[in-house]
Amino acid sequence: KPHLEKLTLGITRILESSPGVTEVTIIEKPPAERHMISSWEQKNNCVMPEDVKNFYLMTNGFHMTWSVKLDEHIIPLGSMAINSISKLTQLTQSSMYSLPNAPTLADLEDDTHEASDDQPEKPHFDSRSVIFELDSCNGSGKVCLVYKSGKPALAEDTEIWFLDRALYWHFLTDTFTAYYRLLITHLGLPQWQYAFTSYGISPQAKV
Template identity: 60%
Template sequence: MKFLCLVSAAVIIVCACNVRFMRGMEELKDEKTHKVFIERLTLGVTRVLESLPGVIDVRFAEREPAEKRCLLSWEQKNVCILPEDLRDFYLTTDGFTLTWNSKLENEYVSVGCMVINSIVKLRHLGQSTVFSLPNTPTIADLDSDGETEDTENGREKPHFDSRSRIFELDPCAGNGKVCLVYNNCTEGEVAQQCDVWFLDRSLYWHYLTPSFTAYYRLMITHLGLPEWQYSFTPYGPSPQAKVTSQSCACHSFL
């Protein structure tokens, strides 16, 4: 009888150990799957940054996927169809934020910042002033009929009136705005074709990419360096931004 009790107790202990082991394996598997997911989402840039000398505090803000009803609500409200690649992005993660710092001599400096607004913050640019500064004119005051084409790409520049529907993808830390732009719009009709433009601090438009995916890869490639979007303007980043970028070891990666 005692022997049977001991056997039963041993079986219970073994089963409990097996359960704990299986749970541990599942957690390990989930952790590995999660790491692979983050690696794919960031296109491996976190690993690249962490391997560069002088780069510290690489931080990726994880977010839940956006709900489909939120995407449908956005489309109905703005009378626009989200491009398929951007829709898939939001169904994977509702926005994107990755930052990193650098150690320059004995100081820690905030350097890299990559941002894609959440679907809630993908706001129409016409709903507010272009930049949040006192006495800033509204967008309606800024549109003009001159220089309607981008001279470098032969593309029609966005308009601040009903001819274009403009949405902010990245506030660029106040140094401009990366925008999702629907051109050649007709009032009351659903807009479907869009591309990505950069609006600089002087309120000039600069064409970036034909799709969100192309812009996303461009953002990752430039590692979120200060004012990197100005590399696609005739005048380039500010001297201060250039000094900061050149002081970091990562500038040799680009």
């Protein structure tokens, strides 16, 4: 289907022709309607970036998976996902830390690592930033659409960041389009986002 081909940047054919790869699956989702986007913007007091809008007008979320066959066993391996609009929800301190006596995210913020020439300023869990979850990465972290200037939030103030399981931030890309290309290029391999952290991908994930 042409629109699916466009969405997956042709990766489906590459995967399907790779030895050992099986069960390449795309869960088709209908396009979002414009009113869903405008109601999201009103509810969150944020202007959605144009490339994110265009993505949702093509498909309301994205999920593609593939497996490998090893000695008659089929093992799920790749998973590429972008939340639907209804799941593009704001990450707040309370949603991240509901445990009693847990340190607050404000406690964890390390202000000594603020913006420098080669490092953009990290997102904040207070009113300085507005953060939305694009992908929960099967529990290995969260990919987030971050508005860097608080509300009312402007589309041009967005970046894509990765929040690891230790709740440290890692910059990924300036735009959603650039992130989406990265996601497809890395084939949704487990923990691929950790390649953009100082500690890299875990040995288990590399195997």
